[in-house]
Amino acid sequence: MTTLDMLLLYAGGTAVTYLARRAFLRLPDNFFSPRLKNGLTFIPIGIFAGLIFPSIFVQGGTLVWQPLFLIASAVCVGTMMLFRNVFVSFGASLALVVLVSLFT
């Protein structure tokens, strides 16, 4: 690819990424009915599930069994239930994965 092609690629990539992020970020006030608002409060659940589950169960387009990630996920949720602190939960579960990865 020439330099011009690369710059075109960056311009195109930037434009489509920005479009997806900006498109619905600002909507008219009267757009939000109570029912729509309720639907919107559910979107994060789907997004989080879509980010979390495949990262545990899918690798390179195939289904995988990763007991370490499952146990660390349980530790993450367990510490959240106990302490309700994202830092503690994040740190404890990640520390477990890093330590086990280092010594196995």
Add this chain to the structure above:
Amino acid sequence: MKSTSYHTLRQGILDALPITVSIILFGAIFGLLSLQTGLSAWQSVLMSLTVYAGAAQFTALSMLGEHANLWAIVLAIFLLNSRHFLMGLSMAPYYQSFSLTQVNTLAFFLTDEQYAITLNRFRSHPSDVPYIVGVSLSLYIAWCGGTWIGTVAGQWIPDPASLGLGFSFTAMFLALAYYQLYSLQRIIVFLLCGLLATGLALVLPTGLHLLAAGLLAFAIGYFLPEKRKQTSEEGPALKEVETA
């Protein structure tokens, strides 16, 4: 007023801190791989500065390595980032009080991590620009700085996979998702969406399974509204939106 802005900006930086280290590392991996693909250092950093979309950039690299058509790469970036349509939609109520310039500027920084961290904040605090700026700049500098580090010192970067650091994103999303799961209906939706996303991730290009999971969750929330009062946790933020 200024001290409040400074406080929330600082809080945004602090809240982004746990994931910042991982983003620097993954940015560095991107920088290293882009050199191996044949990009120069400035081309690598420029891509991070402009496109600013981790998964899409890795995909673009892979396609560049296979000499794919320019517009095919742009289309792949679009499909990968289509999930941001839904993220933007779910964040829209919190951005209603911001000026058009602020919304136009902040939209550039709406990544998965920024979305997760700011959404968690606005669950219990009114939405405010300095907080989003604090989170956004931390993540942006980490990603672009990491890319630069990768181009100059790639050979000394530890392999994140061998250290299990890929789990850092899962851990952060899981900890933040916990606050969303305060009713049986929401837990069931979470599991259903997880099942759907996992199944689709096996057959669809990255990104689309996320869009499908978000749409399913939205449809359930829209057609089967929860029969309960809003929790005190989400109350203040939504109330602020209604009165904005």
